[in-house]
Amino acid sequence: xxxxxxxxxxxxPITTVTTDQPKKGWFGNKKVILTILGILFLIGGVGxxxxxxxxxxxxxxxxxxxxxxxxxxxxxxxxxxxxxATPTSGGQCTEVKAYDTTWNLLTSTDLGKLExxxxxxxxxxxxxxxxxxxxxxxxxxxxxxxxxxxxxxNTNDFYYEYTLPAGVTSFEIKAELHHAGLDxxx
Numbered sequence: 749x750x751x752x753x754x755x756x757x758x759x760x761p762i763t764t765v766t767t768d769q770p771k772k773g774w775f776g777n778k779k780v781i782l783t784i785l786g787i788l789f790l791i792g793g794v795g796x797x798x799x800x801x802x803x804x805x806x807x808x809x810x811x812x813x814x815x816x817x818x819x820x821x822x823x824x825x826x827x828x829x830x831x832x833a834t835p836t837s838g839g840q841c842t843e844v845k846a847y848d849t850t851w852n853l854l855t856s857t858d859l860g861k862l863e864x865x866x867x868x869x870x871x872x873x874x875x876x877x878x879x880x881x882x883x884x885x886x887x888x889x890x891x892x893x894x895x896x897x898x899x900x901x902n903t904n905d906f907y908y909e910y911t912l913p914a915g916v917t918s919f920e921i922k923a924e925l926h927h928a929g930l931d932x933x934x
Contacts, residue, residue, distance in 0.1 A: 839874050839875055839876030839877060839881065839934055840875060840934055841873070841923055841924065841925055841934065842873050843871075843872065844870065844871070845870070845905075846869070847869040847870075847900075849869065849909075851869070851901070862912055864914040865914075867910065867912075868909075868910050868911075869900075869907045870907060870908050870923070871903075871906065871907040872884050872886070874925040874934065876927060878929070879927055879928055879929030881926060881927060883895045884896055884908070884924065885933070886908045886910075886921060886922065886924075887921070887923075887924075888922075889919045890920075893908055893910075
């Protein structure tokens with residue numbers, strides 16, 4: 749006999765799922781790579797920062813000192829032009845001289861032997877047709893110094909004490925007197 753054929757067994761439909769993701773391998777995911785690099789960068793930065801913080805640092809500023817042979821200075825004080833232009837009833841500077849600190853007059857030879865650190869007293873004397881002088885001021889190598897009222901002992905010569913700086917081998921002196929009555933520098 750013929751047996752009837754067994755009923756067909758239904759087979760489930762085959763479905764295929766595809767994705768657009770690339771294969772994930774050791775370096776397949778860019779986000780993972782960037783994250784690892786970022787973490788390594790941060791760890792390295794922290795390590796360098798800790799190292800630098802532990803180092804002693806010198807933050808004081810220092811002046812640069814340049815050693816050079818000091819030539820013997822050529823000192824040539826030049827007095828103010830004589831006579832200095834003055835008002836009709838004023839006065840004028842008559843002499844500019846150089847002394848050491850014990851009031852010995854310095855010659856041109858003495859001035860040529862001066863070295864950095866030596867002190868010189870420059871004096872100025874003037875004459876007034878009327879009135880008096882109450883102060884003097886000196887310009888040394890183009891630099892105006894503060895006015896002075898001190899006088900050489902037992903004279904009317906005003907003086908300024910100047911210490912020769914390093915590197916200066918010559919200098920020019922200009923002196924002016926202040927006329928008290930006219931309130932003018934002559």
